Amino acid sequence: EDTPETSTRHDDDRLLGGLLSPAFDEHSCRSRYTSSLYRRRSPFRPSTYLVERLRRYEARHKRCGPGSALFQEAVEHLRSGRNAARSECQYVVWTPFNGLGNRMLALASTFLYALLTDRVLLVHAPPEFDGLFCEPFPGSSWTLPADFLITDFDGVFTMWSPTSYKNMRQAGTISNATAEQSLPAYVFLDLIQSFTDAAFCDDDQQVLAKFNWMVIKSDVYFAAMLFLMPAYERELTQLFPEKEAVFHHLARYLFHPSNDVWGIVHRFYEAYLSRADELVGLQVRVFPEMPIPFDNMYEQIIRCSEQEGLLPKLGQTVVVTAANGSSVVAPSTKLTSILVTSLFPDYYDRIRGVYHARPTETGEYVAVHQPSHEREQRTEARGHNQRALAEIYLLSFCDRVVTSAVSTFGYIAHGLAGVRPWVLLRPPSPVARAEPACVRSETVEPCLQALPRRMCGAAEGSDIGALVPHIRHCEDVQKGVKLF
Ligand code: GDP
Known part of the structure; x- marks a missing residue:
């Protein structure tokens, strides 16, 4: 009523x-x-x-x-x-x-x-x-x-x-x-x-x-x-x-995908994600300057997931005894969808294959989706940027978000969502092990990765992250700071 x-x-x-x-025409945007x-x-x-x-x-x-x-x-x-x-x-x-x-x-x-x-x-x-x-x-x-x-x-x-x-x-x-x-x-x-x-x-x-x-x-x-x-x-x-909500409010006020971009978001969501009971977003960004090999990155994702209980666990098919005494597979109605965004298709392929081959511990179903795999960054191309923006939006619809350290693409997604992400930490070198695999961020805010060498009024060499109460160093970029 x-x-x-x-x-x-x-x-x-x-x-x-x-x-x-309220002053806008709805159809224009x-x-x-x-x-x-x-x-x-x-x-x-x-x-x-x-x-x-x-x-x-x-x-x-x-x-x-x-x-x-x-x-x-x-x-x-x-x-x-x-x-x-x-x-x-x-x-x-x-x-x-x-x-x-x-x-x-x-x-x-x-x-x-x-x-x-x-x-x-x-x-x-x-x-x-x-x-x-x-x-x-x-x-x-x-x-x-x-x-x-x-x-x-x-x-x-x-x-x-x-x-x-x-x-x-x-x-x-x-x-x-x-x-x-x-x-x-x-x-x-x-x-x-x-x-x-x-x-x-x-x-x-x-x-x-x-x-x-x-x-x-x-x-x-x-x-x-x-x-x-x-x-x-x-x-x-x-x-x-x-x-904690500075960027969240600014971004929700300022950034509204155009109808073209919204079309991509809307169609993908309705076709692949809308029926999920739970949506998990996984953003895998591998930077050219830190070319982590696929197996290392995949291992880190799984280690993070196990440590934090993020992706549905694999197990044995749950068998129950029916009323007539026969054994049947326990029915499940839960669907978890994993949305992967990455420039590469490999992570999606592997994860989807794993859930294809084996059942989950709870019997829940897992669907894995990735909207695009552009292979390389092409900031100068409009269509490429439209797909990137659409994927940032789709990630921001997820209940839980796992992002890659240092990636501003990930910052925007969890900032819009208003959720604290799990951050896959950057290893000291491409082949070294990140320890731990990931941490839960303490704030929804993005990280300011580059800080001035000194602040006015503060003594040279003083720790800017410790200057005011609502600022702290970022989990993913030690020298950076974020609001909380
Ligand atoms: P950052 O480099 O991770 O901090 O994020 P930026 O957004 O500033 O630059 C990376 C760019 O690479 C994006 O804007 C996209 O153009 C492209 N890109 C990186 N990851 C993805 C992805 O998962 N999906 C799509 N569609 N594009 C991506």
Whole structure:
């Protein structure tokens, strides 16, 4: 029965506790309001303050975004080559770098940065990135217009770029005393892996705040860094009272697979996974720089599974005595489906073969599926990225998730799901044994793998992982940190 109360409750679920705006047309982006139906209910709830800030952000995006008069004005200033003294709208442009997982971590971080600094987030979407996601902000667009002033992002934004913040600081061309109108029209924040000494002191932020245009290039989850800065501490505590769910909320708000990608997800799920009583996700990522041989990796997966009780155990066929005295195979109705994602088909082949050949201890049935095996990473190809995104989503529907150490692809999947994964640890060398085979992560948050060498205010050589209470070192990357 649809009483007003149940329909409010339904709306609350559909909009993820207010995280999503109700203002979208459902058909233009079918995943937005339906993907949560494929998952267990999230254990986390967005704070009312986060919800309020998102609605305020959306209003600003609409006022300042592409197509608005204020946007035109800001582009004119950009064209002039000089920063405007006072501007109602400030922008941060995100430009993609590295694989899809890295991109999503950096994009979510850039959005959080935009929220904190009252900037409007725009996305430079080259063809291979275009069409992966729906527009996240109602009544506007986050995509830079095709005729935008800057087009050659890869050429302009490099570590040698003269408008890189780091380079300008080092050259002494800007300081905290520089007046707004004496600054260049934009600043480039170079936050890729080795960004280490970049821009996360309060002093830096005061200078950066003067620029109306900022471009960020990153491949890491630098959102975690913002939690180390005193200037944002109060605001972040209000936005995210549960530190473990920062990426979970940001990702569920921002990332909605386009209808094309959702088609892949939806069809695969309905055809192969929807009838499972239990869904186990297994993401096997073998990195080129750590080429673990198949037998070693397979052994590690099985050792992890046995240690943690993850995949159904093999056993003898359970035989029971029927009423008439004859022996029959005990009936089971349980179906466990294992979703394997990997660039290679070998793990899927072996695991499926094993369950094919022998029964399980409980008599439950096991189905094993893998949507694709692309063999190699091809970040420059749109179709490849669409399949990768679809698989990240499918993994995020699993009840239990086993991921590979260091893989940002895995981070996104368990982050979206809101589950703590079992992480297959990286061995010291490709042929060495990882000990233990895996550990259960203590948080849903992704790892910030690259840390600055030092933090402002902290003594040189001090352990950043120990500086603030809600940060700790990652299970898979010792020098990295994560929120919990
Ligand atoms: P990371 O390198 O594991 O941190 O993850 P990234 O997502 O940044 O880069 C790896 C890329 O390789 C992905 O984006 C995909 O393009 C591809 N890839 C890796 N593993 C898989 C997989 O299991 N399935 C698919 N479809 N693609 C994958």
